Amino acid sequence: xxxxxxLAYEYxxxxxxxxxxxxxxxLDGVDLDIKSGDFxxxxxxxxxxxxxxxxxxxxxxxxxxGVLFVNNYDTSKEENIWDIRQSAxxxxxxxxxxxxxxxxxxxVAFGPENLGVPTDEIILRVAEALEKVGMTAYRNSSPNHLxxxxxxxxxxxxxxxxxxKCIVLDEPTxxxxxxxxxxxxxxxxxLNKKEGxxxxxxxxxxxxxxxxxxxxxxxxxxxxxxxxxxxIFSRPDEIKKHKLDLPQVTELADELAKEGVDMPxxxxxxxxxxxxxxxxYAGK
Amino acid sequence: MLYLDKVNYIYQxxxxxxxxxxxxxxxxxxxxxxxxxxxxxxxxxxxxxxxxxxxxxxxxxxxxxxxxxIWDEDFSRKELRTKxxxxxxxxxxxxxxxxxxxxxxFGPTNMKxxxxxxxxxxxxxxxxxxxxxxLYDVSPFDLxxxxxxxxxxxxxxxxxxEVIVLDEPTxxxxxxxxxxxxxxxxxxxxxxxxxxVLVSHSMEDVARYVDRLIVMDHGMVKFDGPTKEVFQNYExxxxxxxxxxxxxxxxxxxxxxxxxxxxIATTVEEAKEMLKAVTGAR
Numbered sequence: 001x002x003x004x005x006x007l008a009y010e011y012x013x014x015x016x017x018x019x020x021x022x023x024x025x026x027l028d029g030v031d032l033d034i035k036s037g038d039f040x041x042x043x044x045x046x047x048x049x050x051x052x053x054x055x056x057x058x059x060x061x062x063x064x065x066g067v068l069f070v071n072n073y074d075t076s077k078e079e080n081i082w083d084i085r086q087s088a089x090x091x092x093x094x095x096x097x098x099x100x101x102x103x104x105x106x107x108v109a110f111g112p113e114n115l116g117v118p119t120d121e122i123i124l125r126v127a128e129a130l131e132k133v134g135m136t137a138y139r140n141s142s143p144n145h146l147x148x149x150x151x152x153x154x155x156x157x158x159x160x161x162x163x164x165k166c167i168v169l170d171e172p173t174x175x176x177x178x179x180x181x182x183x184x185x186x187x188x189x190x191l192n193k194k195e196g197x198x199x200x201x202x203x204x205x206x207x208x209x210x211x212x213x214x215x216x217x218x219x220x221x222x223x224x225x226x227x228x229x230x231x232i233f234s235r236p237d238e239i240k241k242h243k244l245d246l247p248q249v250t251e252l253a254d255e256l257a258k259e260g261v262d263m264p265x266x267x268x269x270x271x272x273x274x275x276x277x278x279x280x281y282a283g284k
Numbered sequence: 285m286l287y288l289d290k291v292n293y294i295y296q297x298x299x300x301x302x303x304x305x306x307x308x309x310x311x312x313x314x315x316x317x318x319x320x321x322x323x324x325x326x327x328x329x330x331x332x333x334x335x336x337x338x339x340x341x342x343x344x345x346x347x348x349x350x351x352x353x354i355w356d357e358d359f360s361r362k363e364l365r366t367k368x369x370x371x372x373x374x375x376x377x378x379x380x381x382x383x384x385x386x387x388x389x390f391g392p393t394n395m396k397x398x399x400x401x402x403x404x405x406x407x408x409x410x411x412x413x414x415x416x417x418x419l420y421d422v423s424p425f426d427l428x429x430x431x432x433x434x435x436x437x438x439x440x441x442x443x444x445x446e447v448i449v450l451d452e453p454t455x456x457x458x459x460x461x462x463x464x465x466x467x468x469x470x471x472x473x474x475x476x477x478x479x480x481v482l483v484s485h486s487m488e489d490v491a492r493y494v495d496r497l498i499v500m501d502h503g504m505v506k507f508d509g510p511t512k513e514v515f516q517n518y519e520x521x522x523x524x525x526x527x528x529x530x531x532x533x534x535x536x537x538x539x540x541x542x543x544x545x546x547x548i549a550t551t552v553e554e555a556k557e558m559l560k561a562v563t564g565a566r
Binding site: 045046047093147148171174175176177178179180204207243244245247248249251252255256259261270271273274277278281 | 324325326428429430455456457458459460461485487488525526527529530531533534537538541542543552555556559560562563
């Protein structure tokens with residue numbers, strides 16, 4: 001679905017007078033191979049290059065070096081832009097910046113309208129998309145009156161109506177409350193499982209990573225760690241070195257292990273912790 | 285020092301859009317407290333904090349600052365706003381000056397303080413939030429997200445408020461930026477002994493930092509008490525769209541399985557000590 005080889009992106013930083021201050025290598029030799037139907041999380045602190053990847057995938061930025069293929073379209077070729085954007089839809093951080101219409105239904109219809117989809121087909125697609133994100137009841141509401149989580153689900157529905165193969169979400173929950181975060185995360189998991197849509201979730205909330213197939217950690221424009229959530233979270237010291245957090249249960253198990261308590265590495269959930277702990281220390 | 289007595293607030297009263305936002309809210313904020321306010325979007329927490337420095341006038345009820353009703357005719361709300369400093373969400377969007385130093389000086393300059401005093405206060409405030417002198421002449425727009433936010437907080441601190449209210453100061457920051465901000469706030473509180481009110485969506489953060497937690501739901505105060513006691517109600521919290529830290533659920537689950545813990549934990553450190561004690565590890 002998404003394939004990158006030695007992908008690099010550089011931009012020139014200028015001062016106020018327009019003089020060149022330096023060159024920033026935001027992506028530095030990134031190799032990616034994301035298969036159709038995968039749920040992949042990209043982690044990294046601010047400035048690590050993770051949002052630049054999202055922009056590359058959406059052909060907002062062109063590779064400086066290397067190649068990037070999205071759904072077999074080369075992102076460096078301008079004639080592919082519209083096919084790429086239809087294949088890989090993007091959801092951004094701020095829900096208020098991506099809703100355009102005054103009625104939910106119209107907002108969801110905006111994408112397919114621009115693609116020139118016939119009206120009858122649009123109506124079907126909008127109804128279907130709203131159903132999939134659980135927002136049918138709000139189809140005639142004004143987006144202004146929705147919660148943050150609901151707004152993000154409308155943004156996702158707008159992407160779905162374009163029938164993408166892949167959705168890239170750039171910190172979609174950063175501005176939401178706990179409930180809104182749960183809504184959005186469970187919605188994208190469902191789309192991945194039921195519709196087989198490839199999901200690329202960029203985040204710095206570690207607890208959102210636990211249910212993914214694969215985790216990619218970025219730092220300094222490079223992919224520095226890659227693996228299943230369990231593999232990644234089994235290397236707590238490395239994660240911390242890249243200025244990231246651990247889920248609380250993972251951190252607790254790791255801290256206890258350091259103090260001589262017998263706990264396995266890479267614990268991801270409360271259930272796993274309880275199981276591991278009680279099997280070792282029951283009745284003591 | 286700040287006392288809200290049966291405060292009610294109704295949005296757009298008298299129109300078709302009329303909507304109650306606060307209902308009979310009574311809260312006493314005492315000197316030097318570190319208070320967290322949580323609640324889902326629309327629970328009334330932002331409306332609540334806008335009442336604290338007189339930005340919004342209650343539909344009914346009274347607010348007292350050091351014993352005086354802030355809506356009395358002869359009460360200076362302009363002065364109140366220098367005593368109760370409000371840091372809005374995404375405060376970095378409100379930076380506008382050409383240099384970091386000038387931006388921080390804006391507040392005290394408006395208070396008509398002498399120039400030297402203004403400079404001293406800016407220096408002191410920037411030091412407290414951990415912004416070094418090398419950044420004074422830099423444009424605030426060239427800073428990182430965490431730095432911008434600390435500069436915005438310094439702008440409020442430079443007015444030397446007695447209370448500082450922060451509306452989700454860590455929203456949108458990565459773990460590193462978040463720690464920078466929270467550490468700065470904890471340091472401010474310690475050094476200046478000022479009262480801090482922290483509105484947050486992160487249960488982990490409030491559990492780690494605040495002593496007292498106020499939970500808002502539907503414009504009402506649902507819980508108000510020591511942080512740990514409030515998190516005892518984690519099942520209730522979930523019903524109103526909130527949560528407790530993950531270790532709280534973990535310790536509750538362990539207890540259900542018969543692990544003899546003294547109670548729920550709210551931070552990783554606390555859980556670690558409890559579990560270590562159970563295993564007998566030293």
